[in-house]
Amino acid sequence: MPRGDKRKAIMETAEKLFTSRRFHEITLDDIVEAAHIGKGTIYTYFKDKDDLFFQVALSGFDEMCDLLRRRVTEEAPFREQLLQACAAIHSFFSRRRQLSRMIQSEEARMPFSKGPLRDRWLEKRAQMVDALGQIMRKGQSEGAVRPDLPPEVLSAFMLALLRARARELGEGVDPVSDPTLVDFFLQGARDCKPSGIPN
Template sequence: MEGGWRTKGKILRRQEIMEAALELFSQKGFHGTTIAEVAKRAGVGVGTIYQHFKSKEELYLSPLEERRQELLETLQALAQEEAPTRETLSKMLRAQTAFVEKHRSFFKLYLSEQLATLEAVRERLGVKADHLYGQFFCLYQAVVERGIERGELKPLPPSHLTRAFMGILNSFFFEWLKGRIKDLGEVQDIALAIFMEGASL
């Protein structure tokens, strides 16, 4: 019983450290953030940080990868549902919007941090680098391809349609991060309508 509580405590502490790291890295960047600052924000000692993460690079990459995997699994489940294309895209969009709102620091870091920094960290850790949005792109493209096959979307190149859809999403997310959009919930239906129907009357 005692061992179980200890394990839960370690998991909770690790999550708290990652949240503190995400907040600081999103505000100050990788090079502008120190381990000591993360420890102070998380309310732990520097030694505790190193009990969970071997280096600053690992502390930077781990929360990004874990959050990305969490979102990816959610979207994968929705993408596999047998439903009309519009319904599937709507569910995926709502899930992604809710995730972005819940994990603002994660998404701010993911969008604003220079790709070179992220890839440099990956290289130091020996982690295979992939395209920043590659896995998400493939998920959405699979839904688009299915929509074309069903006659629910125009027979245009799937990759172009997917880029158009993700471009609309990311532009709204970016404007929200900048404070120029107050409520993502209000614009997610607009984003889907623009993609599915266009802006013409």
């Protein structure tokens, strides 16, 4: 094995294991054995077990964010752009379903985490919401989306729908297509009742 690939090998193996069982159920010896590396080698690349875990989770998160942000810069009509963003997220969700779950599980308890890793995480998350938020803003300026809801809320809703669909992915339920999902969202987010519902 060429030098420098160690880190990658460790992370890939760790990801596979961490996504299959709980943190405390995975021993470093498990990882060492599965990755065919020496135990000490882990500590040349990672501070400790916790560091390894968060770096695995973060790298997956990174990947998804970058995927998403790349779409936003592209010039395209609003609906098209949203569709592409969804496709990006969806492809990530299905390619790396376990990791998505791990991210989600970790996100659920982020408010309690501490330290610089938490900060990097929140930063990434903000980037993601912002990327989607930009698209939403565009939709609002085009008049396709109601302007009374903040773009971040709209992003959060869109992400929530995507996540809900992703959850069903492996469970035999019919897959809802991207266009169906996006149009469900767009119809709900439409600015159609100027003086309708209170609040």
